[in-house]
Amino acid sequence: MQELTNKYNSQLEEKTIVEKLQFLVEQHPDKVVFTTSFGYEDQVITDIIFKNDLPIKVVTLDTGRLFPETSKVYRSTLEKYNKPIKAYFPPTEEVEKLLDEKGPFSFYESLENRKECCFIRKVIPLKRALKGNEIWITGLRASQSDNRSDMKFFEYDAGNDIVKFNPLMEWSLEETIDWVKKYNVPYNVLHDKGFVSIGCQPCTRAIQPGEDFRAGRWWWEQGSGKECGLHSVKK
Template identity: 65%
Template sequence: MTAEPTSYTLDSLSERLNGLSNIDALRTLAELFPGEVIFSTSLGYEDQVITDMILANDIPIKIFTLDTGRMFSETYSVWKKTNDRYATTIETYFPKADAVEKLMTEKGPYSFYDSVENRKECCGIRKVEPLNRALKGNKIWITGIRADQSANRQAMTQLEWDESHQLFKFHPLMDWTFEQVTQYVKDHHVPYNPLHDRGFVSIGCQPCTRAIQPGEDFRAGRWWWEDNSKKECGLHTHEEVFKA
């Protein structure tokens, strides 16, 4: 791993955050890196918790979302409710129109069902490229990742160095259970996506997301036609974070 281009190393920043509550940790990061801390929200349960922590406590952290062009109408609904509830404006990043047009023209609207490679291509155009633009110029990326969401994420730590994007990633809810997340939403009256009440635990693009059955793996509702070991879109893979 190359040296982090900041006065803080991974170890020293981890030590600075050690023992702090999530809210205090977020506030500390905002103070240490003013104007350079950004939070990516998909408007799901976990991200709504972090949004509440940031906005209810007036922590100066930028918030953005990726609109892939294939979102559920319920996602847009909770997006509006969130803006209204906190009197905020969540910044939006869209995929590049020419890339989407080329993909749809050459491979049609459902190419991602045909192969993992096609699905990753679609994710790359609709999610990864816009994410790269959103993160540019920032030093801290806040995410809603939890360890028990997938096997790939259990190897991740709360604070990491992302070599690909050259910034720190901080996952406030890394050690939280799903039950803790939903209880926070209930206790704090946080707006949430009504699809969660219909068995959707992880909500992404409409064609790629389904509800899960009791006892199914957390990620079973995403890209359900693929093997579980391949269910990452390129935003948060362990390999991406640590590649040399």
């Protein structure tokens, strides 16, 4: 997988996003998946996939703690493109056990508890969504976080044994928003209220002018890296 990652970074460097995606579905038929959380970046990729009728599975992780506004974007996206977006949920028994033992807001109490909640609600369903696939498309941009500053278009995700493709890696937030506006792509209205990175409702707030892109996620933590575990394993 690592050799394939290096090969694709070199071989596909000059191709457009659509050309890269077309190449991937040809090389990995029925084994390319895109995970969306309906933010600006993910909506751009969804627009590209659906408008070009690319045979790529589009899936989302429903943690059970999402903003109503996020669910509305989900619905609007289904209505606009008339294409399927499959939802994956966390395991019921694990969620029940967590709440029985630690209550509904244990993630505020410690970093360990927060990561435990993220693992149950996000990482476990993600692994189900990625199972059997060879290429994982994401909406990550390098400028979103210091942790992502050294990312490449193609990366090997060792934790999931899959090649990750980050087509918007070099895009700015402004370029992303411009695409959404130009092509009338459905977007989360929370973006208009200062929410840049939108996750679970209890763990996300709007950011203030001058604050870091990830400041609105798990704002009560200091020095945690502001990651949930979905994109923390790579080589």
